[in-house]
Amino acid sequence: MADQQRADARRNYARILAVAEQEVAAHGADASLERIARVAGVGSATVRRHFPGRQALLEAVFRERIESLCARAEALADAADARAALLDWLGGLTEYSASARGMAEALVQDRLVEPEQVSACSVKLEGAIEPLLRRVAEQGAVAPGVTAADLVTLVTGIALATEHHSDPAAEGRRLLDLTVRGVSPSH
Template sequence: MTVQRADARRNYARILAVAEEEVAAHGVDASLEQIARTAGVGSATVRRHFPSRAALLNAVFSERVEALCARARELTEAADARAALLEWLGALTTYAASARGLADALVQDGRMDDPDHVNACSTKLGGAVEPLLERAARAGAVAPGVTVTDLVTLVTGIALATEHHTDPNAEAHRLLGLTVAGLSPRG
């Protein structure tokens, strides 16, 4: 295990803090050069710490994604499998609608079920929510064939569609509720 020098740790922390602000302001297309300038380091330093845009985005979203994964694990033993899954989808929707760039990050590298195009955020979320989805499916609370990819794609689509709405979080939750309820009244 290599121990980072103090200046390297400071550079990493500064780059990550600036990247979080830039991604929040400009989404996943935030300029790596602007991040380097604002952090007061060279582009090579950014690339040394984050060898790809995906690595930088995974680091930017890591803490929140871990919190979503922890919440999924907590909900796995909930008495009502449907309610647990919907609560987690609501938490994902809140985060995706409020963290500009997360939805893009989840879909930019391709589908979660394509092993050649998976990013770390998608992999972690998928692994965490799979037990919730399986329980809901066994309870008959989810239509047969619904996958984790379907759920994450649905939420990311809603987040992308509501990104420029005056209240993206409220609109995203309204659309998620509409999706869960379905379009047609039950007769």
């Protein structure tokens, strides 16, 4: 019986987190906990049991997406077309950044996450994409001197620039494509 309860709790946690990701993507850091509970098919008490407040839920969504992006970079590291793999990953980072409207700011503002932790996430992303960027550079498919930190910073700038756009994801993608032409012109 206890194993069944733990399994149910794990499924509820995963379902709540998946719905929270979608809601944060749609509504930013102000996503409604009540709506998340309703869409996940659980009671608000279940959400609070797993995530005592909005900040805890935002932190879990933030951490989950960072881990997912790092895993994606690792999966792409050995792709035959390193440039296409890098552009795919940058597109995913741009999409995530556009969908995470206000999340990092909300976490820092509420002092749940220190600014250094947000910076640590950038460093983690940079480290994850570094092997792929190195392969792209070896193939001569990126401008000399481009670093992983440069790429993460560019995507962060795009996310900030498009935050209040009517379609931040589409505008982010357009600006990323424009940026890529300068960073890694196709041959």
